[in-house]
Amino acid sequence: MTPLLAATDLAVGHGGKALIRGIDLRVDPGSVLCLLGPNGAGKTTLFRTLLGLIPPVRGRIVLGGTPLAQLSLLQIAARLAHVPQALTTPFAFSALDIVLMGAAAGLGPFARPGKAETGRAMAALERLGIADLAGAEVTRLSGGQRQLVLIARALAQEAAAVVMDEPTASLDFANRRLVGQAIRGLAEAGIGVVLSSHDPDHAAAVADRALLLNRSGLIASGPVAETMTAANLTRLYGIPVRSELGQEGRLRFY
């Protein structure tokens, strides 16, 4: 199977100086990869590199079978959608307006979204169970609802893969669970997801694979059951971490 996104022997950093080296990763259709690591480890830097916003210090990134270096930012966006940490806009956009931005991402700068784009945007809102919020002003929505709107925007973009930088940061327990379910829903629809999280319990619940990195480099990369061990998390965060298998066979860390 051709991975949606693959990186080999990747080093990322700023101004040509590597922060992390030796990253190998792949994202297949329908799979979820979670990046875990302490503040400043380089997760956002890695994401920005995968999105083509900063050049890799070393190594190779292939997006949908084409080297990233050969793709324009527009071509990258058509293959890899970005869900930012939070939706911040001072304008009174409706949820549908925001999702239409994703649906219309492939149109030229002066083209107006038409019926097809509106249909795609509404379908994305429906898929996430928030069609009733289409006309709501996003500044009045809760943090969890706003995050779902952002995920709907990525869905409407119809990219095969999605990058989400800490999509559950600042969300309460219930909204974290809701967004987690939405992420699994994307995977069930065949989309490949890469996200970062500061919550190992949440990561173990939503991800199939994990990539653990801290300032000393890569700690582990592979299936959740093999990488998210108490020993690896102890190394990752530099504090003693223990794990237990909770109900439904879910890993919990404390």
Ligand SMILES: Nc1ncnc2c1ncn2[C@@H]1O[C@H](COP(=O)(O)OP(=O)(O)OP(=O)(O)O)[C@@H](O)[C@H]1O
């Ligand atoms: N534009 C930049 N130029 C130079 N250094 C930068 C730049 N952006 C980030 N850094 C540095 O790169 C390092 C990694 O930052 P990054 O934001 O990638 O970490 P992170 O793992 O996402 O952290 P957090 O979990 O806190 O979001 C930090 O030391 C940061 O100060």
